[in-house]
Amino acid sequence: MIASAPGKIILFGEHAVVYGRHALVSAIDLRCRVEAKKCSEFRVISPLGATGLDLKVHPYITFAIKRFCDFRKIEGAEIIVKSEIPIASGLGSSAAVTVATLKALSYEFGVELDNEEIFETAKKVEIDVQGRASGIDPFISTFGGSWIFPERKKVELPFQFFLIRLWERSTKAMVEKVANLRQRYTEAVDKIFDAIDLIALKAPNCGLEEFEELIYMNQSLLRAIGVSSPEIDEIVSKLEKDGFKVKLTGAGGGGCIFGIFQNKKPDGSILVRPELEGVRIEDS
Ligand code: MEV
Numbered sequence: 139m140i141a142s143a144p145g146k147i148i149l150f151g152e153h154a155v156v157y158g159r160h161a162l163v164s165a166i167d168l169r170c171r172v173e174a175k176k177c178s179e180f181r182v183i184s185p186l187g188a189t190g191l192d193l194k195v196h197p198y199i200t201f202a203i204k205r206f207c208d209f210r211k212i213e214g215a216e217i218i219v220k221s222e223i224p225i226a227s228g229l230g231s232s233a234a235v236t237v238a239t240l241k242a243l244s245y246e247f248g249v250e251l252d253n254e255e256i257f258e259t260a261k262k263v264e265i266d267v268q269g270r271a272s273g274i275d276p277f278i279s280t281f282g283g284s285w286i287f288p289e290r291k292k293v294e295l296p297f298q299f300f301l302i303r304l305w306e307r308s309t310k311a312m313v314e315k316v317a318n319l320r321q322r323y324t325e326a327v328d329k330i331f332d333a334i335d336l337i338a339l340k341a342p343n344c345g346l347e348e349f350e351e352l353i354y355m356n357q358s359l360l361r362a363i364g365v366s367s368p369e370i371d372e373i374v375s376k377l378e379k380d381g382f383k384v385k386l387t388g389a390g391g392g393g394c395i396f397g398i399f400q401n402k403k404p405d406g407s408i409l410v411r412p413e414l415e416g417v418r419i420e421d422s
Contacts, residue, residue, distance in 0.1 A: 139173070139174055139175075139242050139245040139246040139419065139422075140171055140172065140173045140174075140242060140419070140420040140421075140422050141171070141172055141174075141238045141239075141241035141242035141245065141417060141418065141419050141420065142169040142170060142171040142172070142238055142417070142418060142420050143169065143170055143172075143233075143234040143235075143237040143238040143241070143279040143280070143416065143417040143418075144165040144166060144167070144168065144169050144170075144230075144234060144278070144279060144282055144413045144415070144416065145165070145166050145168045145169070145170070145222075145223035145229040145230040145231060145234050145279070146163055146164065146165050146166060146229065146230035146233070146234075146274075146275060146278040146279065147163070147164055147166050147228075147229065147299060147301070147387045147388075147394075147396055147410065148161055148162070148163050148228075148274065148387050148388055149161075149162040149163065149164060149295070149338075149341060149353075149387070149396075150162045150334065150337050150338040150341050150352060150353075150356050151163070151287075151334055151335070151337070151338035151356075152228075152360070152365075152386075152387065152388055152389065152390070153312075153313070153316050153331075153334075153360070153363060153365065153389070153390075154330075154331035154334040154335055154338075155272040155274050155287065155288070156270060156271065156272045156313060156316070157320070157328070157331050158288075159331045159332070159334060159335035159338070160286055160287065160288070160289065160335050160338040160339050161272070161274055161286070161287050161338050162284070162285075162286055162287075162293070162338045162341050162342060163274055163277075163278050163284070163285055163287055164278070164283070164284035164285075164295055164412045164413075165278050165279070165281075165282040165283060165284070165412065165413040165414070165415075165416065166229070166299070166410040166411065166412065166413050167410055167411045167412075167413045168222040168223045168229065168410060169221075169222055169223070169234070169413075170219065170220075170221035170222070170223050170231060170234035170235050170238050171219070171220045171221065171238065171420060172217060172218070172219050172235060172238035172239045172241075172242045173216075173217070173218040173242060173422075174215055174216070174217055174239065174242035174243045174245075174246040174247075175215065175216040175218075175246065176214070176215065176216075176246060176247070177214040177215050177216040178213070178214045179213075179214045180203065180214050180215060180216075180217075181214075181215075181216045181217070182195075182196045182199050182200075182216075182217045182219070183216070183217070183218045183219065184196065184199070184217075184218075184219035184221075184235075185219070185220075185221065185225070186225070191203060191204075197266075197267045198232045198233075198235055198236045198239075198263060198264075198267055199217055199219070199235060199236070199239050201236075201263040201266040201267055202235075202236045202239040202240055202243075202259075202260070202263050203215065203217075203239070203243070204266075205240075205259050205262055205263055205266075206239075206240060206243045206244070206247075206249075206259070208259075209244075209249050209251065209255075210247050210249045212243075212247060215243065215246070215247075217239060217242075219235055221234070221235065224303055224394075225306065226306035226307060226308065226309075226392075226393070227303055227304075227306065227388070227392075227393045227394050228309075228386070228387050228388020228389055228390070228393030228394045229301070229387075229388065229393075229394060230275045230278065230279055230388070232264070232267070232275065232309070233260060233264065233275030233276045233278075233279045234279045236260045236263045236264070236276060236279075237256055237257075237260045237276055237279040237280050237416075237417045238279075238417060240256045240259055240260060241256055241417045241418075241419065242419075244256070245419055253280050253281060253416065253417065256276075256280050256417060257273070257276055257277055257280040257281070260276035260279070260280065261273040261276050261277075263276075264276055267310065268309060268310045268313060269310065269313075269314070270313050270314075270317065271313070272287075272288070273288070274287050274288075278416075279416065279417060280416050280417050281416040282413055282414050282415045282416030282417075283412070283413075283414050283416070284412050286338065286339065286342065293342040295342075295412050297346075297349075297398045297399070297412075298398075298399040298409055298410070298411050299396050299397065299398060299399060299409070299410050299411075300396065300397050300398075300399045300403040300404060300407040300408065300409055300410075301387075301394050301395070301396050301407055301408050301409075301410055302373070302377075302384070302394065302395045302396075302404055302406060302407045303393075303394055303406075303408075304370065304373070304392045304393060304394065304395065305392040305393075306392060306393075307389065307390075307391040307392035307393055308389075308391075309388070309389040311391070312365055312389035312390055312391045313389060315364055315365065315391075316363055316364065316365065319363060319364055327363060330359050330362055330363055333355075333359055334356060334359050337352045337355055337356050337359075340352065346398065346400070349398065350383035350397075350398060351383075353383045353384065353385045353397065353398075354378075354383050354385075356385050357374060357384065357385035357386065360385065360386050360390055365386065365389065365390030365391055366386060366390060367391065370386065370390075370391075370392070370395070373395065374395065377395070377397070377404055380404065382397045382404060383397055383398070384396060384397040385397075
């Protein structure tokens with residue numbers, strides 16, 4: 139059985155959302171496809187390599203299979219992954235592969251899991267791997283659309299976005315870095331999170347010009363919590379000089395920068411649109 143799930147872009151609110159603040163998030167039209175087949179052993183084949191259950195190479199799929207066994211104990215499965223979502227780039231590739239794996243397994247093994255169960259299970263998988271997570275990535279991969287999270291307030295985003303890929307980085311490491319900073323400066327960091335919260339809540343009611351001002355403000359606050367870097371700041375400044383308003387999306391430290399597309403896009407960037415559909419079964 140083949141299932142697919144979309145990647146995502148966090149417009150506003152990454153990191154703050156881990157501490158109960160709001161974020162504005164949208165699914166995007168890049169998908170991860172996972173095929174699950176009955177098999178006598180566990181095999182995982184993805185762009186990362188071909189392994190058995192392997193927490194180093196395929197941590198999300200391995201934990202997804204373990205968590206699936208809470209619903210139905212299985213002795214083997216072949217999982218084949220093909221993804222349009224760049225890995226370790228802040229675009230939700232890990233959540234998409236987790237959610238699509240759970241959906242494909244549930245259909246292949248005849249276990250009825252509704253979207254709430256898929257989301258809750260994928261959230262557990264994320265915490266298994268990362269230690270700390272808000273659940274925003276599995277939520278958006280499961281349900282699609284654009285939302286204020288965690289309220290689940292649906293919004294419409296009449297924009298197309300450009301994305302510039304930087305370099306790969308680990309979400310776990312960036313989440314730990316912020317946790318560390320917050321431990322040392324709890325009140326100051328919480329005030330920054332409060333400001334990010336207000337930005338995320340304000341954004342859905344804004345026109346283009348204000349939306350771009352909020353992008354600038356949120357990027358500055360991400361810098362304040364240490365998830366930008368001199369290299370990233372340099373790229374952001376260069377783009378700002380060229381007239382673009384951009385911010386990191388996702389955990390930062392690398393990953394991707396996004397902005398709103400209006401006629402022109404930075405060299406080397408790709409365009410993505412909000413995606414309405416979440417996880418789904420594909421025709422094989
Ligand atoms: C990662 O896409 C977003 C973070 O806020 C982590 C999380 O919410 O789990 C950095």
